[in-house]
Amino acid sequence: MTKAIAKTGKLVALGAMSGTSLDGVDAAVLVTDGHVIEAFGPSRYRAYSEAEQAVLTAALGKWSGPEVEAATDVIEAAHLEVLEQFDAVDLVGFHGQTLAHAPRTLGTLQVGDGAWLADALGVPVVWDFRTADVQMGGEGAPLAPFFHFACARFIGAAEPLAFLNLGGVGNLTYVDPSFARPELDGALLAFDTGPANAPVNDLMRARLGKPFDEGGRTARRGTVEQGALELFLAEPYFAKMPPKSLDRNDFSEMIALVGELGDADAAATLTGMCAAAVVEGMQHCPKPPAQLLVTGGGRHNPVLMEMLAAALDCPVRPVEAVGLDGDMLEAQAFAYLAVRVARGLPTSCQSTTGVRAAVGGGTVSRPMLDAQAQA
Numbered sequence: 001m002t003k004a005i006a007k008t009g010k011l012v013a014l015g016a017m018s019g020t021s022l023d024g025v026d027a028a029v030l031v032t033d034g035h036v037i038e039a040f041g042p043s044r045y046r047a048y049s050e051a052e053q054a055v056l057t058a059a060l061g062k063w064s065g066p067e068v069e070a071a072t073d074v075i076e077a078a079h080l081e082v083l084e085q086f087d088a089v090d091l092v093g094f095h096g097q098t099l100a101h102a103p104r105t106l107g108t109l110q111v112g113d114g115a116w117l118a119d120a121l122g123v124p125v126v127w128d129f130r131t132a133d134v135q136m137g138g139e140g141a142p143l144a145p146f147f148h149f150a151c152a153r154f155i156g157a158a159e160p161l162a163f164l165n166l167g168g169v170g171n172l173t174y175v176d177p178s179f180a181r182p183e184l185d186g187a188l189l190a191f192d193t194g195p196a197n198a199p200v201n202d203l204m205r206a207r208l209g210k211p212f213d214e215g216g217r218t219a220r221r222g223t224v225e226q227g228a229l230e231l232f233l234a235e236p237y238f239a240k241m242p243p244k245s246l247d248r249n250d251f252s253e254m255i256a257l258v259g260e261l262g263d264a265d266a267a268a269t270l271t272g273m274c275a276a277a278v279v280e281g282m283q284h285c286p287k288p289p290a291q292l293l294v295t296g297g298g299r300h301n302p303v304l305m306e307m308l309a310a311a312l313d314c315p316v317r318p319v320e321a322v323g324l325d326g327d328m329l330e331a332q333a334f335a336y337l338a339v340r341v342a343r344g345l346p347t348s349c350q351s352t353t354g355v356r357a358a359v360g361g362g363t364v365s366r367p368m369l370d371a372q373a374q375a
Contacts, residue, residue, distance in 0.1 A: 005091055005124055005342050005364075010038045014086050014123075015093040015335030016079055020168025020248040021197050021297055022056050023211070024048045027082045028328040029089060030335035034343045037154040037336070043328045046082035048074070053211075059099050061249050063109055071099060072111040079112065080120050091364075092117070093338030094127040101141065101247040107131070108140045115365040126338035128363045133348050138355030139245035142171040145190040145352040146340065147333035149175050149182035155322045159290040162282070163319070164308075165330065166298025168198035168248045170278055173352075174285045183349040183358040189286065190352040191242030194277025195251040196298050199270045203255060203263075213267050216303030222264030224272035228257040232273045238280045243354035274298070275307035282312060291315045295326040337362065 005011070011034075016027045025048075029041025048056065052074045059071035075097045083092060096112030114127025130140035148163045152175045163173040170193040179187035197212065204210045204218065213219055232254060237244070254273060258266035282292075292314055298304050299318040309316040319326045337347045341362035349358040 007343065009033060011090040011339050011342075012041065012088065013091055013093060013335035013339050014083065014089040015331040015333065015338060016083060017095050017330040017334055018075060018079070018097045019296075019330060020098060021201060022048060022053050022168070023297065025078050025082050026328055026331040027086065028325070028331040028335060029086065030332045032150070032336055032339050034336070034339040034345050035150070037150050040325070040332065042086070043325065043331065044082050044085055045327070046078055048078065052078065056097065059111075061100055061247070063100050063106060068099060068111060071097065072113070075112040076116060079117060083117070083121060089123060091124045091126060091338055091342060092121060093334035093336075094125050095129060095334050096127060098248070101245065103134045103138070103140045103245065108134050114363065118365040118367045122367050124342070124364060124366045126341045126362045126364050129334070129337060129341070129347065129361045132359055132361040133353050133355050136355045136357065136359050138348060138353035138359070139243055140353060141245040142173070142190050142192065142352065143337060143348060143361075144171070144330060144333040145173040145175075145188045146182045146347055147336045148173040149177070149188060150336060151324060151329075152177040155324070157290075160287060162285060162289040162292045164193070164278060164292055164294045166196040166274070166294060166296040166304070167330070168196060168201070169246050170194055170196035170274060170281075170298070172278065172281050174289060183346050185351065186286070188349070188351050189242060189284065191244045191281065191284070192246040193281035194237065194246065194274065195254060196274045196296070198248050199251065199254045199273070200267060203258070203266055203270060207263055207266075212297070213271070213301065216271065216301040218264055218267040219271040219301075219303045222262070222266070222268030225258065225261055225265060225269045228261075228269050229272055229276060231257060233276055233280065238277070242284050243350075243352060245353070268303070271301065271304050272307060275304055275311060278308060279311045289314055291317060293317055293319045293322060293324070295319045295324070295329045299326050
């Protein structure tokens with residue numbers, strides 16, 4: 001029988017994240033009381049095979065049907081494989097895989113059954129993090145900002161700073177660490193900046209049979225096509241005030257904008273679009289941040305990082321520069337959020353998702369045998 005989740009004190013939480021880049025599952029342990037980061041624990045990565053990626057890609061943008069069922073099977077099996085390698089954890093934060101996101105119309109869909117996973121692991125699982133936020137008028141994304149606030153406190157930041165996650169979609173969090181709690185007005189501002197790695201990854205896969213532009217080498221050989229960049233920045237999304245969020249395929253027409261370009265110019269242009277979207281987004285910050293800390297796969301692309309550094313007035317640094325792990329920050333975020341959900345603390349607020357009031361999203365599922373024993 002698993003022990004009850006303690007109501008106070010620190011917990012050992014295991015978070016898992018499968019992002020819109022569709023590269024694999026990140027899993028990481030975090031020790032926290034839901035407020036302060038006490039320590040970072042071990043982590044693991046489980047890559048998706050080409051066959052698994054094909055199944056997930058086929059399900060993107062779909063809300064139901066055989067493709068979604070097949071994607072669910074892949075997500076559950078892959079997560080179980082990596083999560084069962086950890087022991088001595090109090091609970092698991094399971095994000096699942098976002099297949100479709102349209103918060104103002106159809107809602108948001110993350111596949112993967114947390115109740116099934118709780119039974120399989122024998123540990124309480126917190127999941128379905130986004131639905132409650134959407135039901136209360138929020139965008140349901142991004143959800144990492146409350147964790148970014150804790151990270152800013154952990155690294156001892158004294159001035160406002162910004163975190164930029166460059167996954168399939170880019171999202172920005174402005175943090176003022178002088179506030180006592182993340183849900184207070186002025187402590188956070190967060191939103192999706194625009195497409196990030198997804199269009200470049202899709203281009204590389206379609207044209208060259210490669211999963212991504214490793215080291216930015218293809219983009220390095222090309223030139224940004226300014227006409228395509230201007231058309232991209234004319235999209236109404238960039239004029240919309242935050243909070244705001246995107247689905248992975250909301251800018252799928254970007255590929256068409258570079259359709260006539262050679263491989264190198266197309267990669268350079270899509271990379272330039274990602275950087276330009278971030279620059280547009282930075283204008284929404286209440287004041288210039290002291291630094292921009294970059295996490296996610298995009299920070300490994302030197303061409304993208306150089307574009308950001310050249311266009312912004314603040315230092316642009318990977319999160320490793322302040323002792324954080326950019327490969328695992330999203331997984332750690334869901335470990336942190338899991339503890340907050342379990343303790344009834346908010347996980348989003350008006351300035352991060354546009355939700356009407358600070359809300360703690362998420363469902364806590366206990367292993368069936370344990371739940372029956374306590375009934």
